[in-house]
Amino acid sequence: MPTCTGCSCLCPDIVIKDSKVFNACRKGSSIFRHCREKRAEPMISGKKVDFGRALEKASEIISSSEKLAIYGLDTIPLEAQGVAIKLAERKKAYIDDNSSFCLGDFVEMILKGILPTTTLDEVRSNAYVIFYWGTDPYNSLSRHLSLYTYYPRAGKRQRGYEEDRYLVVVDVRKSHTAKLAKKNAKFIKVDSDEDLIEGFISTMDGKAGKYYEETGRIIKKMQRGKFNVIFGGLGLKYGLNGNYEKFVEMVKRMNELTQVYFIPAGFHANMRGFNELMFEKTGFVNRYSFEFRKSAPKYEFSELVRSDSIDVALIIGSDPVNSLPFDVVQKLRKKRLVLIDPKFSLTSKIAEVVIPSAITGIDQGGTMVRSDGVKMKIDPLWEAEWNDESILKELLEEVR
Amino acid sequence: MPITPMEVYKLLPKTNCKKCGEQTCMSFAFKLINREKKLEDCTPLFEEKKYAGQLEDLKRLLQPLEEATETGLIVDEELCSGCGNCVVVCPVHASEDPKGMGSGFGPTIDDPILRIEDGVVKVVEMMKCRRYGKNRILCVACRENCPSDAIRFLEG
Numbered sequence: 406m407p408t409c410t411g412c413s414c415l416c417p418d419i420v421i422k423d424s425k426v427f428n429a430c431r432k433g434s435s436i437f438r439h440c441r442e443k444r445a446e447p448m449i450s451g452k453k454v455d456f457g458r459a460l461e462k463a464s465e466i467i468s469s470s471e472k473l474a475i476y477g478l479d480t481i482p483l484e485a486q487g488v489a490i491k492l493a494e495r496k497k498a499y500i501d502d503n504s505s506f507c508l509g510d511f512v513e514m515i516l517k518g519i520l521p522t523t524t525l526d527e528v529r530s531n532a533y534v535i536f537y538w539g540t541d542p543y544n545s546l547s548r549h550l551s552l553y554t555y556y557p558r559a560g561k562r563q564r565g566y567e568e569d570r571y572l573v574v575v576d577v578r579k580s581h582t583a584k585l586a587k588k589n590a591k592f593i594k595v596d597s598d599e600d601l602i603e604g605f606i607s608t609m610d611g612k613a614g615k616y617y618e619e620t621g622r623i624i625k626k627m628q629r630g631k632f633n634v635i636f637g638g639l640g641l642k643y644g645l646n647g648n649y650e651k652f653v654e655m656v657k658r659m660n661e662l663t664q665v666y667f668i669p670a671g672f673h674a675n676m677r678g679f680n681e682l683m684f685e686k687t688g689f690v691n692r693y694s695f696e697f698r699k700s701a702p703k704y705e706f707s708e709l710v711r712s713d714s715i716d717v718a719l720i721i722g723s724d725p726v727n728s729l730p731f732d733v734v735q736k737l738r739k740k741r742l743v744l745i746d747p748k749f750s751l752t753s754k755i756a757e758v759v760i761p762s763a764i765t766g767i768d769q770g771g772t773m774v775r776s777d778g779v780k781m782k783i784d785p786l787w788e789a790e791w792n793d794e795s796i797l798k799e800l801l802e803e804v805r
Numbered sequence: 806m807p808i809t810p811m812e813v814y815k816l817l818p819k820t821n822c823k824k825c826g827e828q829t830c831m832s833f834a835f836k837l838i839n840r841e842k843k844l845e846d847c848t849p850l851f852e853e854k855k856y857a858g859q860l861e862d863l864k865r866l867l868q869p870l871e872e873a874t875e876t877g878l879i880v881d882e883e884l885c886s887g888c889g890n891c892v893v894v895c896p897v898h899a900s901e902d903p904k905g906m907g908s909g910f911g912p913t914i915d916d917p918i919l920r921i922e923d924g925v926v927k928v929v930e931m932m933k934c935r936r937y938g939k940n941r942i943l944c945v946a947c948r949e950n951c952p953s954d955a956i957r958f959l960e961g
């Protein structure tokens with residue numbers, strides 16, 4: 406069955422029949438429906454060339470680079486990410502993906518064993534209290550609740566959401582997901598995530614802190630449920646502003662009373678895959694310099710561009726002109742850019758070289774890592790002549 | 806907003822003439838909304854000129870009835886993100902397809918009530934909905950769990 410790579414849910418039950426796409430959400434179905442449109446073509450300086458010429462030019466530019474950054478990488482399979490990391494190592498380059506400003510911190514804490522975690526399949530069969538903290542999956546991870554968490558009737562949770570699940574939504578505003586917190590559920594509107602964290606800790610200390618009514622009831626529910634899970638999103642990350650200690654302490658304390666796991670809510674299809682490969686190789690998950698053999702905030706791709714620390718950027722499966730801040734884009738225009746991407750994009754308009762690649766799950770297969778760390782084998786619908794892995798392997802061969 | 810019998814009643818002739826086969830205009834209003842009667846059944850509305858304005862208003866008010874399925878379920882595809890909540894919560898789906906829709910996945914049966922097609926919800930087999938037929942009940946599970954109000958029912 407086709408798998409959707411629209412986000413890190415990697416929904417495995419997509420059906421394509423009579424040129425219709427079934428079961429995928431709006432975002433996911435559009436990948437399948439528009440897969441043949443706006444496909445990139447090999448280009449040098451805005452002119453169409455043949456594929457071999459584009460590849461040759463790309464390896465020339467990368468070979469001549471003194472300070473290379475490799476960036477993007479979250480939508481391509483593990484196999485191709487692995488080759489990109491090798492290329493970065495060979496060139497003593499910087500390498501970074503979106504996770505630096507997305508949920509890379511949470512993935513890192515999980516890989517280091519600081520936060521206990523579980524899988525979405527376990528959540529489906531067992532979870533009782535389900536937190537969505539600082540995330541509104543409705544728009545970006547549309548099927549998260551229906552496929553994996555709150556709505557399925559499975560395993561020990563056969564009686565459905567009204568009796569067998571308890572939903573907690575924590576957010577600064579009443580999001581789409583918060584609207585679902587009705588019966589047997591709680592929406593907590595917070596001004597400061599830290600206050601709520603302290604509220605939970607106070608309750609566990611037997612003191613009445615902030616939000617004591619909510620936290621008291623939820624802790625009781627969690628003890629009853631025995632298996633509970635927190636999905637943390639960008640709101641939680643930015644709310645805590647890098648100070649995760651209190652949050653980690655809260656989760657630890659909760660685990661003295663009952664079982665609570667943490668899973669990052671979600672992100673680009675294979676962001677976690679990149680983080681895991683990097684962690685295995687370097688002990689860090691992102692914004693890494695193979696020259697200085699360490700990770701630092703100043704090696705975040707945007708910062709490298711801002712500080713003019715690079716001369717060439719190899720961008721893979723990403724459209725930074727569309728996603729990065731304006732000042733970064735202005736500077737990026739002045740760098741030599743090599744883009745490997747399956748689609749025409751704003752970045753393809755300014756790149757010196759464009760190498761067209763394939764779309765995972767459409768015309769290239771491979772392995773991707775779901776938001777919970779489970780490896781998913783993804784079959785293509787058909788095979789493109791060139792894919793991210795073969796393009797990167799070719800570059801790795803050619804580049805000095 | 807659902808249409809209420811009172812709104813409909815206010816625009817009827819309110820003479821209780823029984824020409825529609827109902828005892829009162831109010832009960833006719835109820836049956837109109839449940840689609841057991843048609844507006845045309847109230848002949849005075851069409852025959853007497855003085856009701857012409859009311860007739861136009863009624864037609865406008867009842868417009869959504871034309872768009873709705875026979876269970877009174879209306880979906881607004883523009884608002885739908887294809888999240889699948891409605892498909893998975895539906896109690897009929899859960900009992901007929903426990904391993905598929907009941908467990909969160911796409912349908913493994915050919916005739917679900919709702920399914921996600923090209924990224925948005927489509928009504929496939931409305932006859933199976935619990936709101937339909939003689940023993941109908943007022944199920945609202947799909948609407949209650951739609952985050953974007955893409956599902957409505959005529960009678961509320």
Ligand code: SF4
Binds near residue numbers: 409411412428430546
């Ligand atoms: S939730 Fe994500 S993986 Fe699933 S269909 Fe939607 S975009 Fe694709």
Ligand code: SF4
Binds near residue numbers: 822847
């Ligand atoms: S025919 Fe029209 S006016 Fe007469 S009872 Fe029925 S609804 Fe009322």
Ligand code: SF4
Binds near residue numbers: 897919935944945946
């Ligand atoms: S009203 Fe109830 S039975 Fe009918 S489609 Fe919605 S959830 Fe299913």
Ligand code: SF4
Binds near residue numbers: 885886887888921956
């Ligand atoms: S619950 Fe609402 S938004 Fe989600 S698929 Fe159903 S109609 Fe669409």
